[in-house]
Amino acid sequence: xxxxxxxxxxxxxxxxxxxxxxxxxxxxxxxxxxxxxxxxxxxxxxxxxxxxxxxxxxxxxxxxxxxxxxxxxxxxxxxxxxxxxxxxxxxxxxxxxxxxxxxxxxxxxxxxxxxxxxxxxxxxxxxxxxxxxxxxxxxxxxxxxxxxxxxxxxxxxxxxxxxxxxxxxxxxxxxxxxxxxxxxxxxxxxxxxxxxxxxxxxxxxxxxxxxxxxxxxxxxxxxxxxxxxxxxxxxxxxxxxxxxxxxxxxxxxxxxxxxxxxxxxxxxxxxxxxxxxxxxxxxxxxxxxxxxxxxxxxxxxxxxxxx
Numbered sequence: 001x002x003x004x005x006x007x008x009x010x011x012x013x014x015x016x017x018x019x020x021x022x023x024x025x026x027x028x029x030x031x032x033x034x035x036x037x038x039x040x041x042x043x044x045x046x047x048x049x050x051x052x053x054x055x056x057x058x059x060x061x062x063x064x065x066x067x068x069x070x071x072x073x074x075x076x077x078x079x080x081x082x083x084x085x086x087x088x089x090x091x092x093x094x095x096x097x098x099x100x101x102x103x104x105x106x107x108x109x110x111x112x113x114x115x116x117x118x119x120x121x122x123x124x125x126x127x128x129x130x131x132x133x134x135x136x137x138x139x140x141x142x143x144x145x146x147x148x149x150x151x152x153x154x155x156x157x158x159x160x161x162x163x164x165x166x167x168x169x170x171x172x173x174x175x176x177x178x179x180x181x182x183x184x185x186x187x188x189x190x191x192x193x194x195x196x197x198x199x200x201x202x203x204x205x206x207x208x209x210x211x212x213x214x215x216x217x218x219x220x221x222x223x224x225x226x227x228x229x230x231x232x233x234x235x236x237x238x239x240x241x242x243x244x245x246x247x248x249x250x251x252x253x254x255x256x257x258x259x260x261x262x263x264x265x266x267x268x269x270x271x272x273x274x275x276x277x278x279x280x281x282x283x284x285x286x287x288x289x290x291x292x293x294x295x296x297x298x299x300x301x302x303x304x305x306x307x
Contacts, residue, residue: 025045116138173279179255182252204233218253255276
């Protein structure tokens with residue numbers, strides 16, 4: 001029998017309560033005092049001592065002039081056993097309450113630039129004020145790797161559209177988004193709401209997170225009506241798109257929350273109904289009951305609701 005298998009076999013044959021009793025006996029060297037410490041009767045502790053002697057094939061404690069005297073085997077066991085039981089007690093104890101004022105966590109969240117500006121940015125001031133000793137890392141959202149990153153502890157949270165979110169993650173809806181038509185202020189073709197034909201004739205820009213795409217949800221809706229628009233610019237990030245719109249006569253269908261207060265761009269009601277999307281906060285089951293991560297999720301949700 002290999003050493004590892006021998007250890008596992010010994011542990012299976014030992015009741016954890018017997019080890020707790022042995023720890024008390026090795027501390028007290030007296031059955032009566034050990035029984036009082038364990039809130040058990042003296043006969044019950046005597047029975048457990050007999051089982052321990054059989055399990056360890058050693059008398060463990062021998063009668064002496066002043067109580068009981070530990071054997072050499074018992075002396076070997078005393079400190080490792082006490083430390084092991086203390087560690088086990090810590091492991092199974094209820095989680096301590098999270099104190100944000102003294103926390104030193106490094107939070108790691110994944111988001112697109114849209115998620116960063118509509119979720120992370122509104123939450124930042126709240127997190128800094130409540131937990132000044134913490135740090136926040138915003139990582140690029142990588143949908144194919146998302147479940148693995150959360151499962152392996154590389155991420156604490158992720159922010160993703162509901163229709164694309166992995167089904168095996170915990171989730172919390174944050175908001176429902178809608179699309180609006182956006183262009184530079186004073187755009188000559190948008191002094192009023194355009195007709196559908198005028199909308200299709202405009203030069204459009206699009207965000208393509210995967211890179212290089214020239215079709216999106218708007219094109220699917222138009223195609224269902226036998227129509228198409230002119231998409232002449234594809235970019236990977238909203239930030240560059242906003243700059244491009246401000247400096248040209250391009251237009252774009254953008255999520256309404258993407259435009260922060262103070263934006264110089266104008267918003268026009270589009271001449272077609274475009275389905276919106278729901279944004280979710282995602283996390284792994286392993287962090288679901290952790291007090292620190294519960295606090296983080298509540299802070300993010302509260303900040304987004306107040307934005």
